[in-house]
Amino acid sequence: MKKIISVFLCAVLAFMCCACSGGTKAKERYSTSFLELFDTASTVIAYDNSQQEFDAHYQQFYDKLAEYDKLYDIYTEYDGIVNLKTVNDTAKDGPVKVDSRIIDLLEYGKYAYELSGGKTNICFGAVLELWHDSRTHAVNNPEDAYIPDKKELKEASKHTDIDSLVIDKENSTVYFSDPKLKLDVGAVAKGYAVQQVCTWAQENLWTSGAISIGGSVYTFGNKNDDGKTLWNIGIENPDTTANDYLFNVAVTDVSIVTSGDYQRYYTVDGKKYCHIIDPDTLMPAEYVASVSVICNDSALGDVLSTTLFNMPIDDGLKLVEGLENVEAVWVDKEYNKTFSSGFEKYIKE
Secondary structure, three states: OHHHHHHHHHHHHOOOOOOEEOOEEOOEEEEEEEOOHHHOOEEEEEEEOOHHHHHHHHHHHHHHHHHHHHHOOOOOOEOOEOOHHHHHHHOOOOOEEOOHHHHHHHHHHHHHHHHHOOOOOOOOHHHHHHHHHHHHHHHHOHHHOOOOOHHHHHHHHOOOOHHHEEEEOOOOEEEEOOOOOOOOOOOOHHHHHHHHHHHHHHHHOOOOEEEEEOOEEEEEOOHHHOOOOOEEEEEOOOOOOOOOOOEEEEEOOOEEEEEEOOOOEEEEOOEEEEOOEOOOOOOEOOOOOEEEEEEOOHHHHHHHHHHHHOOOHHHHHHHHHOOOOEEEEEEOOOOOEEEOOOHHHHEOO
16 A cells, blocks of 8 residues: 555656745645545645645545545444445345435446446445455465355356346435345445545645545646646556556546556465456456556546456457547556557656
């Protein structure tokens, strides 16, 4: 996690400076990092009038993001909060009344399912739970690592029908018509929350910022808060033996989201198994080493990065070329790169 933070900071902070004009002190750059939310390393960089104002604004940002983190958590209960763990535990017994932000996420999850042709499915939890348990066991007992039993995976896959997720928006309730259904929103929730909170921050806190929540980077305004300089963002290289980024991109008012096989994985009998599971094979996807998406919506970027990771490059390229304001780069297992038609315009030489 510390490495992720340092990579992001180095890429964004390069050549940054403060400026004064006409006797009026320009806003200065401030930054801070944290590890607690969405189980990932995060960094906030923004321009503000003083350290005191930045600290106050950052606390507001953090508190709002923390609300989403708790609501969308499928593993932990919190006093006084009906979250997705509550839904997973009780929605089989009848409609569960939830916060509107859960309804909004689940409706977006259904949209993501249609967009991805089922490659991103928030109702895939029964399968993903088996992989989560085996990965957790491997982390704690590497000498006894295992992969889930294929029969168990196939049985679990029978309980992943997204139509079994019944959403009543008017009454703000969620119900599972299949009692063995489980939600897992890992491919959607972080990007969706980042989009919601960063949009709010842009409207209420800062005019210029670059915010990294794990693999989701959200940029707005300009570096140096000068109205012209683009943010310089480093995209991580899936080749962990390399000493540099894959490349840098010059951007603003877009999100950059990356999915890869090089950070969250475990090893069984010398073979690596990453955390992104292909719904067709019920096994970790093996098409590419990483996919990075640039688009104007972090939620969409999150969905697409997982979707593209779960399909052959040629199929993914067709999907991206059919979408407006979306670009992507794929890195295959031999670290060869494939670009969508407009991606290279972002690369900073």
